[in-house]
Amino acid sequence: MNTTAAPATKVRKIRLLQSMPFFLLHVVAIVGVFLVPFAWKWVGLCVGIYYLRMFAITGGYHRYFSHRTYKTSRAFQFFMAALAQSSAQKGALWWAANHRHHHKYSDQEEDIHSPLHTGFWWSHAGWILSKDNEATHWDLIGDFKKYPELVWLNKYPHVPAFALAIGLFLAGGASALMWGFFMSTVLLWHGTFTINSLSHVYGTRRYTTTDTSRNNFWLALLTLGEGWHNNHHCYQSSTNQGFFWYEIDITYYVLKGLSAVGIVWDLRKPPLELLEAKRIAKGDRPGVKDAMPLTPSDTRKKTGPAPVPEREPLTAQA
Ligand SMILES: [Zn+2]
Numbered sequence: 001m002n003t004t005a006a007p008a009t010k011v012r013k014i015r016l017l018q019s020m021p022f023f024l025l026h027v028v029a030i031v032g033v034f035l036v037p038f039a040w041k042w043v044g045l046c047v048g049i050y051y052l053r054m055f056a057i058t059g060g061y062h063r064y065f066s067h068r069t070y071k072t073s074r075a076f077q078f079f080m081a082a083l084a085q086s087s088a089q090k091g092a093l094w095w096a097a098n099h100r101h102h103h104k105y106s107d108q109e110e111d112i113h114s115p116l117h118t119g120f121w122w123s124h125a126g127w128i129l130s131k132d133n134e135a136t137h138w139d140l141i142g143d144f145k146k147y148p149e150l151v152w153l154n155k156y157p158h159v160p161a162f163a164l165a166i167g168l169f170l171a172g173g174a175s176a177l178m179w180g181f182f183m184s185t186v187l188l189w190h191g192t193f194t195i196n197s198l199s200h201v202y203g204t205r206r207y208t209t210t211d212t213s214r215n216n217f218w219l220a221l222l223t224l225g226e227g228w229h230n231n232h233h234c235y236q237s238s239t240n241q242g243f244f245w246y247e248i249d250i251t252y253y254v255l256k257g258l259s260a261v262g263i264v265w266d267l268r269k270p271p272l273e274l275l276e277a278k279r280i281a282k283g284d285r286p287g288v289k290d291a292m293p294l295t296p297s298d299t300r301k302k303t304g305p306a307p308v309p310e311r312e313p314l315t316a317q318a
Pocket residue numbers: 062066067099103232236
């Protein structure tokens with residue numbers, strides 16, 4: 001019998017039937033690659049398409065639609081949304097609105113994917129499969145609602161993914177489909193999900209933030225720069241998430257290249273004074289071995305009452 005008074009916790013459930021395609025795609029990817037003729041070029045295709053779409057997720061879904069860290073044309077924003085949606089991670093506007101919600105409530109009770117409050121697997125994938133998070137938070141993404149083409153894409157989120165799968169099959173047959181779409185998509189899902197789960201658990205913290213975000217070199221390689229997550233939570237409006245030359249941030253390098261030819265512009269950088277002000281003193285900096293606290297109350301024990309969140313406006317322009 002439980003004698004300790006536990007706080008009422010929200011019951012979190014995934015929709016099993018509606019989540020079947022998610023689980024089935026894992027099975028098809030893992031079994032499928034053994035059923036088709038093997039060649040290293042298919043592995044190369046898998047990795048190439050993984051990183052191409054990862055760029056669209058980090059450069060599009062995240063740094064453009066969620067945080068508006070740079071500007072671009074209406075045509076290119078549509079292209080980025082469609083390319084990112086070929087990852088089968090729902091609509092660009094759904095994604096960006098949920099992500100704005102994450103920053104608004106990072107690691108507080110309301111955060112829809114906080115490893116601290118909801119557990120690791122929920123923060124990794126469970127929240128996406130839940131009925132609670134199916135709807136698009138239109139109130140959080142009003143700035144993009146005026147583009148009917150984006151609203152259409154958001155309404156039919158799987159069109160780009162189907163188009164990619166069909167295109168790969170027509171171009172390269174079953175091997176291209178299995179490696180280039182199924183395996184690549186499943187890996188891309190988990191690569192992206194690490195930012196909501198592992199990036200709030202493993203790594204180092206350089207800046208004071210009101211959440212558990214961390215910087216992690218390996219996750220930055222896997223996600224083209226998203227692993228500098230503590231940097232990002234410190235200053236969300238910056239296009240670059242690697243703040244120093246040694247913090248590899250491929251998405252930023254590609255965006256810099258695109259800005260050199262005029263496809264994107266007004267890339268934003270973090271103000272140095274703000275970064276210095278938020279820097280955690282060296283001796284107090286938790287390291288890789290500093291695992292996250294197990295429960296929110298452990299955090300309170302360590303740090304005292306949660307500080308009043310200090311957040312910059314999501315859509316602030318320089
Ligand atoms: Zn963000």
